[in-house]
Amino acid sequence: MTPNILTLIQNCQWFPSHFLIISENVFSPLLYYSYFAAAIPVIIIGLLIFLNGRKKLENRLLFLTTISLALWVFCALITWATEFPKYTMFFWALLIILEPLISFFAFYFSFVFFFKRDFSTIQKIIFSLPLLPIIILLPTRFTLLGYDLSNCDRAAIEGVLVSYAYITEIIFAVLIIIIGVIAFRKIKDLISRRQIVLVTIGILFFLLSFNLGNILESFTDNWYIGQYGLFGAPVFMAFLAYMIVKFKTFDIKLIGAQALVWALVILVGMEFLFVNDPINQIMVAVTLVVSGVLGLILIRSVKKEIALRESLEISNKGQENLIHIMNHQIKGFFGVARNIFAELLQSDDYGHMPEESKPLLEKGLESTAAGVNYVQEILRGSSAEKGLLSYDMKPIDIKSVVLSLLSEQKDIIQKKGLSFESKIVDGNYNTIGDAVQLKEAFKNLITNAIKYNDYRDPNCGIKISLMIKNNKIVFSVRDTGVGISEEDKQRLFIAGGMGKNSISLNVEASGFGLAFVKGVAEAHKGIVGYKSNEPQKGTTFYIELPLVKTI
Amino acid sequence: MIENKQSNIFLIILLLAILLSASLTYYRYMIKKNFTYFTDENSIPDKFDINSYK
Known part of the structure; x- marks a missing residue:
């Protein structure tokens, strides 16, 4: 270093740095918050995923992506904080190789995650080739031309290889879009498709914001822009955390409550990086402790509930x-x-x-x-x-189904001593459905009306009707029974649901009849319901089915 | 399980290459301090000019 250079450096009056990254040379302490807010969640998620599946290639690749980003943050902080030109030059050069490396690992991870297989050997060579010029020329002037001492900004002067690195990053981002689209079209499973979309959007958001920030920095010499690009990283991590909670991606069992508490504790904890006032620091500490303790209690109780639910299932x-x-x-x-x-x-x-x-x-x-x-x-x-019953859906006439059923049931009803009435309103009852299952469902309602009628009443009977109301086919069975108790109402359509009253009236009740009727009605996009005949006796059960135009 | 051996070898080679390159960079800037100081704005070379690299 010549005396002239030394004089210029002394004139700049840079502050000394501690532990490489802490110094007053950094223009705002908020910079540390933005860098750590990006890096810490990234490292935690990357570690969590890696430790839960070290042998899985996708886990390792994601970990390498997050580690590369963490190293980038560390090197970037040093270039901000250091007062030594040689440190600026060395760590700036490392930034030049780390940026395309992050893009490369993100692309490699995306490929393995989407297609569940590794690159072939040829693909490995082809896709890693763009990194080769950067690796070979890193120590040369093609990367960094020199140190800018025309001002006190402590910046390196970038060479043409930096522009080449940016082109490489753009290429990897485009490749991620391409393989995302290919994977989405090829894979039919709904859950995998959702994960593909989430990973593609998350990674692209992160890479584009990160790379765009660095590119703008280089071309405008405004070195403050890049820190905003880092916020794409926690967004990507939020996408991953969502996938881990919702789909148990990477085979990790993380519950939403855990992810939330961790995020809260990290964000509150990092306020220490820019809060200087002692009173504020105490408030932050109290907030941190309280959120941490309450968070732990919340996680424990949620975990217990989940364990209970899973064991019940x-x-x-x-x-x-x-x-x-x-x-x-x-x-x-x-x-x-x-x-x-x-x-x-x-x-x-x-x-x-x-x-x-x-x-x-x-x-x-x-x-x-x-x-x-x-x-x-x-x-x-x-x-x-x-929903496991199979249906043979085809154009049918509900009227003929009901007429066939009535001809079979009329004698049975009358043999029981019940009066029988039927009313079929004229109309077009064509729809799409399974005649056999619908007939069984209608028959079930009639059988119930027979079983639960009040035979002490001399006027006991059953009325069956079929009509079209509000563009729906309505089949109803009205009985003169004792009605449905409040207890029975709760379990009416549940498989195996039987109240005390239904058993006392009919000891042979299985509790599955109405569950079957409900299943059939819903399979035909219809509903089953009931209403009391008050002030008269009994209940009317009905099935409503949509009218569907048939050719 | 996705084929691990080949990917392990590939990643190790890649990381070793980067480590070697970083070591050479370290030697150049930190040990030899072999870089140019540009004290005047007008003397800062154009990165797209081939003469800047001679």
Whole structure:
């Protein structure tokens, strides 16, 4: 260094730096807040993801991206704080290689995340080639031409390689868009598609704001612009945190409450970087401690709730599987028994049955048939509630379905001693649906009306109607029963839901009938409902279906 | 599990290359202090001029 240079440096009166990054040379302490607010969440998320899956390539690549950014922040802070030109030159040069490296790792991560596979060897070479000139020419004048001592800004003079690095970053950003679009079109799974969109938008927002800030800095020599570009980083991390909470991406179990508390504690904690007044510092400390403690309490209670909910879900799932297995087995046994009784009654292959045994055999047949129907109802109701029932949807005429049902049910109703009335209003009842399942659903309402009627009333009966109202097909069954208690109303359409009253009126109630009806109605984009007949007795159940124009 | 061995080798080579380049840069600027001071605004070279690199 010549005496002239030394004199110029002394004239600038730069402050000494401590720990490389702390000095009064930094124009505003808010700069530290913006840099740390970007770097710390990035490091935390990157570490969290890496530690939860070290062996996974995408986790490692994301970690490398975040580490490169953290190194960039560290080097940038040194160039802001240092009073030594040699430090400025060295760390500025490192910034030149770190910026395209961040873009490269972001691109590599995006590819692996979207397509769940690594680059081939050729692809690795091709995509890393743009970095080669920067790596080779980093120590040369092509990167940094020299140190600008024409003012006291402590800036390096960038060479042509910097412009080349920016072009490389733009290319990687474009490549991310391209592979994002390709992946979105190729992958059909809805959840994967959402994650692709979130990662693409998040990464692009981060890279564009980060790179644009640096590019504008270089061309305008306004070195304050770049710090604003850093805010793209926590935005990207927020996208990742959302994906981790919602989709358990990277196989991390993080709950929203944890992410929120962490973010709050970091943002409040970093206020220490620019708050100088002792009273303000105490307030910040108190806020930090209170938020931290309350946050921990919140996380613990939310975790307990989640654990309870998950164990309930597992237990419910186990119960459902057991019900299905048992019912299939039981249905099988009943079915065999029913067939045996039917054969004995109807066929002479096993010898002629004595007349006195026939009532018993008929009773056996009736009972086992009822058993088959009972089990069938449970299976059907459970499947319909879960949306697992299959439907053969085609153009049908609801009127003919109802007429067919009424012809079967009329005798059954009248044999029970109930009066029977039906009313079918003229109209076009064409719609799209599964005639078999709809008939079963209508039949279920009629069967319930039979079971829950009040046989002590001499005027007990059932009224069935079919009409078109407000552009909807309405099938209703009105009974003269005792009505529905408040307790029963809560569980009416829930699979297995039975109140005390429904069991006392009908001990053979399965609790799955109305769940089946609801499932069928909803599968046909309709609804099932009920209303009291007050001031008269009983309840009217109805199914509403949309009218659909059929060709 | 995505193929790890090849990617590990590739990343190690890349990072070693960057480390080597950074070491040379460190040697040039921090040890040898081999860079030019531009004390006059008019003497600052144009980065797109090839003569600046001779």
